[in-house]
Amino acid sequence: MIEYKRILAVVDAERDNQPALSRAYELASKTGATVTAMMVVYDLSYDMTTMLSPDEREAMRDAVTKEQGKWLCEQLKKQGFADTDIVVEWNNRAFESIIYYTLNNQIDLVVKATKNHDDLASVIFTPTDWHLMRKCPRPVLFVKEHDWPEGGEIIAAVNVGSEDDEHAALNDKLTIIANDYAALLKGNVNLVNSYPSTPLNIAIEVPEFDPDTYHDAVKNHHQSEMRRHAQKYGISEERCIVQEGLPEKVIPHVAKTIDAELVIIGTVGRVGISAALIGNTAEHVIDELNCDVLAIKPDGFVPPLKVQN
Structure with a gap:
């Protein structure tokens, strides 16, 4: 079962309500965890105070x-x-303060609200969200303003087609966590996996290539x-969804179709040029x-930020 002892809820000063706190307390009530509310603040006018003395600059930080x-x-x-319990820290890179606090205080889960785009009714992720997704070593729950009803649908986004040991281990971890959340919330676990379409260039360049046979072989695999x-984790075949297409299309489509409350997905922390050029499948899905x-x-996973002494 889920063993959360310390949950960190990230507070957004621009919001009238705090769905991250509500969700953190909902989980705390079910797990016995304690909740710490954290706000990271920064005043842009501080960048214009270079004419002030160090003591004056520090006084300004303290006042804010x-x-x-x-x-x-x-x-x-x-x-x-x-x-x-509350923590207020000064940093123009909020994700750093959140990750440092997480590492230094044995936080088990970070909870942060996402922003809704009024016109599209979709989630808008901030730069802080992306940094946490890539770099935070603990699970991060990005929440919206809605309830988690009993009997809700939970999705574990798996990649069962890969023979890579790391993918297999991540599949196991995601499914175990999904089962734990289902037990905690009295919900249902759905496993979702996508598989690639037949590459058209091969069908064109190799006359003897049979695209139908290839497609069926990939699908069957x-x-x-x-x-x-699914059998290993006691999940019925009816709740296993395997569809052709890119994961960033398949997973959101399934989530919308079954009206999922929660999607559990594995993320890999890419930084530097690889992050810019390759991107991250999880980020495209989310x-x-x-x-x-x-x-x-x-x-x-080794976070790019180390514990501060």
């Missing part, structure tokens, strides 16, 4: 931090979270591996989703 801390205390009281994986997302790192 204390003011925001007071605001946060008032907001927590209004929303019934008066007993919550993924379906067979999905059955094997950008299309309109529900809560739990981003999970593979075992052995």
Whole structure:
């Protein structure tokens, strides 16, 4: 079962309500975890204060931090979270403060609200969200403003077609977590896997290539591996979905079709040129989703930020 002892809820000063706190407390009530509310603040005018002395600059930081801390205390009281521990830190790179705090304080889960785009009714991820997704060593739950009803649908996005050991280990981890959340929330686990379409260039360049035979072989392989994986974790075949296409199209389509409450997906932290040129499949998937997302790192992931002494 899920063993959360410490949950960090990231507070957004630009929001009237705090869905991250609500979701964190919902999980805490079911797991016995404690919740810490964290706000990272920065005043852009601080960049224009180079003429001030170091003491004056520090005084400005302290004043802004204390003011925001007071605001946060008032907001927590209004929303019934008066007993919550709070942390207010000054940093123009919010993700760094969040990750450092997570590493230094044995946080088990980070919860952060995403932004909704009013016109498209879709989720807009901020730069902080992307950094956390790539670099945070602990699970990060990105939440929206909605309830988690009993009997809701949970998706574990797996890649059963790969023979790579790391993919297999991540598939196991995602499915175990999905089962744990299903038990916690009295929900249903659905396994979703996509497989690639037949490459057209091969069909054109190789006359003897049979695209139908190739397609059926790939499809059968993924379906067979999905059955094997699902049986290992007691998930019925009716809740195993294998579809042709790119994961960034298949997973959001399935999530919308079954009205999923939560999608659990594995992420790999890419940085530098590879992040810019290659991107991350998980990020493309998440950008299309309109529900809560739990981003999970593979075992052995080493964060680019180290514990501070």
